[in-house]
Amino acid sequence: MHTLHSRRTFLLQTPVSLGMLALALRNPHLMAESATTIPPSALLEPATIGAQLEKSSQLHWKILQVGFHSMFDQKHIRGAIYAGPAxxxxxxxLLRRVASAFPQSTPILLYCGCCPWTHCPNIAPAWDQLQSMHFTAVKVLRIENNFGADWVANGYPVA
Amino acid sequence: MHLRAYRGKVVLLNFWASWCGPCLTEMPRFIAWQNRYRAQGLQILGVSMDDSVTTSLGSMRRLKVNYPILMSDPQLSLLYGGILGLPVSFLIDRRGFLSQRFEGDASSSRMEQQILQLLGQRYEPQGA
Incomplete structure (x- = not known):
């Protein structure tokens, strides 16, 4: 661990809502496209995929993790490929590079799970990217809370 | 840095990252608590899960963070049971024992209540 710095400053006397708006305008992550823009028909639940993976060591899906390296390094879905935070x-x-190695008809399953579903900054841009590359069989794992709570804690296969 | 250095204080250990919207939403609250409860013995420590120090520094400057921020690594995450989603915070009492784990969009009033409860507990250092 490295200490970055320790500074003592005070909050500006700004109403919280205005402060958060200003923060959001300056920070693209808070303005990120919402996962809720992904069509419901493209969503799969962890229980569905978890059960399939428990039965079979090989799925027909290419599973792409579109979250952060610090998460992927700790644990990821067995067989998943790291494709970068979208x-x-x-x-x-990186997602474009990884995906371009597959035919457009390849069944692809995207997942992130870095944050609660409605706050995930990665999953919607990843979905949009694969749509723009004309992939025809893309699904998205709908991770409600986070990868640890909704996948690992349920005992689904990890590597 | 060792948590031992903070024995006698109530520590809120907050794992966060610049890409985590809910993390950035709750950090101004932590800044306010650090100011409000410092004299009573609260120490907030942030642990960044960002891939780069530069990214973390940018967020810290924007938010005017008033408590130390450390960079995480896989071993540290494993020590806390794996940090596989953010935000996550751990509340540690004055004796250095883990008291609570808060995950996701935790209720700020419940978190503050738990902090106040621990701040109110008497602490007698060993050997005193």
Whole structure:
């Protein structure tokens, strides 16, 4: 662990709502496209995929993790490929590179789980990216709370 | 840095990242609590899960964070049972024992209540 710095400053006397709005305008992550824009027909629940993975070591899906390295390094869905955080330009570029190795008809399952579903900054940009690349069989794992609570804690396969 | 250095204080250990919207939403609250309860013995520590120090520094400056921020690594995350989703905070009492784990959009009033409860507990250092 590295200490960055320890500073003592005081909050500006600004109403919280205005402060948060200003913060959001300056921070793209708070203005990120919401996961709720993904069509419900494209969503799959962890229980569905978890059960399939428990029965079979190989799924027909290419599973792409579009979250952060610090999460992927700790644990990820067995067989998943790291494809970068799609909320960031580098992450989106990595997703394009990873996906371009597959035919457009490849069944792809996207997941992130870094944050509660409605706050996830990565999943909607990743979905949009694959749509723009004309992939025809993309599904998204709907992780309500986070990967630890909704996947790992349920005992679904991880690596 | 060791948590031992904060023995005698109530510690709120908050795992966060710049890409985590709910984390950035709750950090101004932590800044306010650090100011309000410092004299009573509250110490907030942030642990960044960002991939780069530069990204964390940007968020810290924007928010005017008034407590120390550390960079996480996989071993540290494992020590706390794996940090596989954010935000996550741990409340540690004056003796250094884990008291509560708060995950996701935790209720701020419940968190503050727990902090106040621990701040109100007497602490007698060993050997005193």
């Amino acid at each position: 909320s960031q330009p580098d992450g989106l570029a």
